[in-house]
Amino acid sequence: MFPTPVEQKSLPFNISYRVxxxxxxxxxxxPLLAVLLTSARSTADLNAGNYWGIPTQWMFLENYTxxxxxxxxxxxxxxxxxITLPAVIGAVALSTLxxxxxxxxxxxxxxxxxAAFIAGNFVPFQxxxxxxxxxxxxxxxxxxxxxxxxxxxxxxxxxxTLFMRNFIIGLPDELIExxxxxxxxxxxxxxxxxxxxxxPALAALSVLIFTFIWxxxxxxxxxxxxxxxxxxxxxxxxxxxxxLASWQLISAGSIIAALPPxxxxxxxxxxxxxxxxxxxxxx
Amino acid sequence: MQKMQSRQQQWxxxxxxxxxxxxFSVYVIxxxxxxxxxxxxxxxxxxxxxxxxxxxxxxLFTDDQFWTALVNNIYWLIFFMLAPPxxxxxxxxxxxxxxxxxxxxxxxxxxxxxxxxxxxLVFSWFYDPSFGLFNKVLGxxxxxxxxxxxxxxxxxxxxxxxxxxxxxxxxxxxxLTGLNNLSPDQIEAARLDGxxxxxxxxxxxxxxxxxxTFIAIVVTVIGALRxxxxxxxxxxxxxxxxxxxxxYFMYEQSIFNYRAGYGAAxxxxxxxxxxxxxxxxxxxxxxxxxA
Numbered sequence: 001m002f003p004t005p006v007e008q009k010s011l012p013f014n015i016s017y018r019v020x021x022x023x024x025x026x027x028x029x030x031p032l033l034a035v036l037l038t039s040a041r042s043t044a045d046l047n048a049g050n051y052w053g054i055p056t057q058w059m060f061l062e063n064y065t066x067x068x069x070x071x072x073x074x075x076x077x078x079x080x081x082x083i084t085l086p087a088v089i090g091a092v093a094l095s096t097l098x099x100x101x102x103x104x105x106x107x108x109x110x111x112x113x114x115a116a117f118i119a120g121n122f123v124p125f126q127x128x129x130x131x132x133x134x135x136x137x138x139x140x141x142x143x144x145x146x147x148x149x150x151x152x153x154x155x156x157x158x159x160x161t162l163f164m165r166n167f168i169i170g171l172p173d174e175l176i177e178x179x180x181x182x183x184x185x186x187x188x189x190x191x192x193x194x195x196x197x198x199x200p201a202l203a204a205l206s207v208l209i210f211t212f213i214w215x216x217x218x219x220x221x222x223x224x225x226x227x228x229x230x231x232x233x234x235x236x237x238x239x240x241x242x243x244l245a246s247w248q249l250i251s252a253g254s255i256i257a258a259l260p261p262x263x264x265x266x267x268x269x270x271x272x273x274x275x276x277x278x279x280x281x282x283x
Numbered sequence: 284m285q286k287m288q289s290r291q292q293q294w295x296x297x298x299x300x301x302x303x304x305x306x307f308s309v310y311v312i313x314x315x316x317x318x319x320x321x322x323x324x325x326x327x328x329x330x331x332x333x334x335x336x337x338x339x340x341x342x343l344f345t346d347d348q349f350w351t352a353l354v355n356n357i358y359w360l361i362f363f364m365l366a367p368p369x370x371x372x373x374x375x376x377x378x379x380x381x382x383x384x385x386x387x388x389x390x391x392x393x394x395x396x397x398x399x400x401x402x403x404l405v406f407s408w409f410y411d412p413s414f415g416l417f418n419k420v421l422g423x424x425x426x427x428x429x430x431x432x433x434x435x436x437x438x439x440x441x442x443x444x445x446x447x448x449x450x451x452x453x454x455x456x457x458x459l460t461g462l463n464n465l466s467p468d469q470i471e472a473a474r475l476d477g478x479x480x481x482x483x484x485x486x487x488x489x490x491x492x493x494x495x496t497f498i499a500i501v502v503t504v505i506g507a508l509r510x511x512x513x514x515x516x517x518x519x520x521x522x523x524x525x526x527x528x529x530x531y532f533m534y535e536q537s538i539f540n541y542r543a544g545y546g547a548a549x550x551x552x553x554x555x556x557x558x559x560x561x562x563x564x565x566x567x568x569x570x571x572x573x574a
Contacts, residue, residue, distance in 0.1 A: 001378070001462075001465075001467070001470070002375075002378070002462065002465060002470055002483065002484070002487075002488050003375055003378065003379075004479075005379060005380060006379050006381060007380075007381075014381075017379070017381070018381055018382075021376070021377065021379075021381070021383075021384070021387050022383075022387070024376070025387050025390055025391060028390075028391060029390060029393060029394075030416065031405045031406065031408070031409045031416070031448075032393070032394070032397075032405060034405075034408065034409075034416065035404070035405050035408070049413075049414060051414040051415075052414075052416060052419065094302050094303040094306065095303060097299040097300070097302065097303065098299060098300050098302075098303035098304070100299055101295075101296035101297075101299035101300045102296075102300070105292065105295070105296035107293075107296055107297075110296075111569065111572075113300070113304070115565050115569065116307075116312065117303075117307065118564070118565060118568065119561050119565060120307060120311040120312065122505055122557065122560070122561045122564065123311070123315060123554060123557060123561070124508060124509060124529075124530060124550065124553045124554055124557050125509070125511070125530070126511075126529070126530050126533040126534065126546075126549070126550040126553055126554075127314070127315050127318045127319075127550040127551065127553065127554040128310070128311060128314040128315065128318070129318075129533070129534070129537065129546075129550065130314075130317075130318060130321060130328070130537055130543050130546060130547055130550075131313065131314035131317040131318055131321075132310060132314050135309070135310075135314075150306070150310070151310055153306060154306040154307055154309065154310030154311060155310060155311060157303050157306060157307050158307060158311065161303060180292070185291065186291050186292065186295040187295070190299070211396060214398070215397070215398035215399065215400075217398065217399060217400050217511075217512045217515070217516075218511055218512065218534075221515075221534075222534075222538075232398075233398050233400045234400075236400055236401070236404070237400055237515075237516055240404065240516075247408075250404060251404075254400075254401045254404050254405070257397075257398055257400070257401055258396075258397040258398060258401050261396050261397065261398075262393070262396050262397065265389075265392075265396045266389065269389055273392075273456060273460065276453070276456060276457070
């Protein structure tokens with residue numbers, strides 16, 4: 001292990017280290033703590049300039065109730081779910097199929113195809129913006145959840161295929177070969193041998209791209225314009241314009257927007273990190 | 284039977300690939316080509332397109348706003364490169380097994396999980412000239428308050444710092460995983476040889492962290508060039524376009540100014556810059572593939 005475990009050092013060192021990590025954490029998250037506290041502040045507090053102290057009056061419930069009843073926040077939250085869940089399922093499904101084909105079959109052009117998926121995943125969104133927007137309008141999907149879902153599936157397929165292909169290539173060929181000798185059809189092999197083996201990768205990937213899609217802001221701006229469809233990222237930013245000085249409400253809204261990926265992250269932390277770093281431990 | 288099998292083996296991969304390839308081509312590959320094509324037209328996004336050759340590009344080179352955005356992108360690239368080393372330092376700091384460390388690590392990673400729109404809001408606040416913490420701290424040192432986000436000289440750096448927050452968290456996680464996978468034998472051997480501290484880090488640890496460093500640099504470069512969300516939420520490119528970046532400038536020109544052709548030209552330039560990194564990444568990736 002590196003650095004040397006603190007347990008092997010002196011007692012004062014140990015104590016200061018244990019204090020230091022919490023202090024560092026406090027400083028690191030200070031801006032966020034302020035937002036959390038402010039989401040519980042009263043207007044009077046804010047008018048008095050109490051932005052950083054402890055609220056004199058805890059308005060936690062009141063502020064959050066206000067956000068949910070006085071603004072379309074609930075709608076935004078729902079929209080985000082309606083967009084994100086199908087997009088995650090679609091992208092993961094398509095890329096598992098594609099990743100399997102790229103990992104376990106030998107055919108001409110497979111490296112080129114793989115490279116195209118990787119490269120496409122890194123392009124700037126702006127190079128896609130005008131054509132994708134026009135395509136979405138032409139299909140009658142502008143300002144609909146389906147328009148956003150389709151795009152997210154297509155775009156995330158690049159990253160997901162890279163991910164799945166790298167995972168599947170590590171699976172033993174023997175199982176697949178043995179099944180082929182038995183005369184099992186390719187589709188059956190995929191369903192009954194490959195799928196059960198890739199389950200951990202599916203979990204990691206789903207958690208990861210849930211966050212990516214949930215947090216998308218650019219495409220929400222480009223492909224959607226009405227409150228009925230707008231996901232929460234674009235929603236918050238629209239509300240910011242209307243509320244201007246109602247910081248306690250903006251803060252509460254921000255906390256609500258941040259919560260789902262955060263919960264998912266804490267619930268599936270191991271998977272999440274495995275997903276993020278899959279490429280970092282090899283290659 | 285055997286024959287049918289092998290024939291199935293020949294066409295099945297294409298069947299598996301078809302849905303992904305179709306969607307990916309329609310939404311990613313073709314749009315790239317279309318955008319490049321569009322950059323040679325004058326177009327308001329709705330009416331007739333007029334072919335104008337390279338004139339969008341010539342106009343760009345004389346457009347001050349373009350140069351501001353380009354220079355800002357370079358600042359983003361340079362200062363974003365602080366994320367991997369700082370992330371490494373944090374990872375080294377946190378790579379211990381004391382009580383509660385799992386929780387601390389998870390909380391350090393927090394900024395990466397939340398939306399950049401929220402990060403933008405949090406930092407707009409942090410910088411607020413009348414009540415922001417930043418200026419309170421400056422005040423402690425007796426300095427005059429700086430309205431970071433409305434000061435042309437500071438605004439881009441203010442946004443970059445906001446962007447570094449989640450980016451450092453990301454790099455930290457990459458390095459923590461890397462540190463987790465170090466070979467204990469090599470470290471022990473080096474310790475027996477008397478290596479420790481900086482020497483150990485430089486000659487034993489860093490070489491083993493190379494894959495993590497590679498990914499950290501790639502995602503940081505991509506992150507720097509993709510910077511849009513923070514600019515859009517924190518300043519909308521202002522004041523007077525001084526914090527704009529190519530990604531935001533393109534959006535502004537195409538959506539607000541109805542200049543789709545001009546926007547496409549900006550996007551093409553951004554794409555070309557990104558291509559250098561994409562090519563490098565692919566080259567590394569495919570090389571390790573063959574090895």
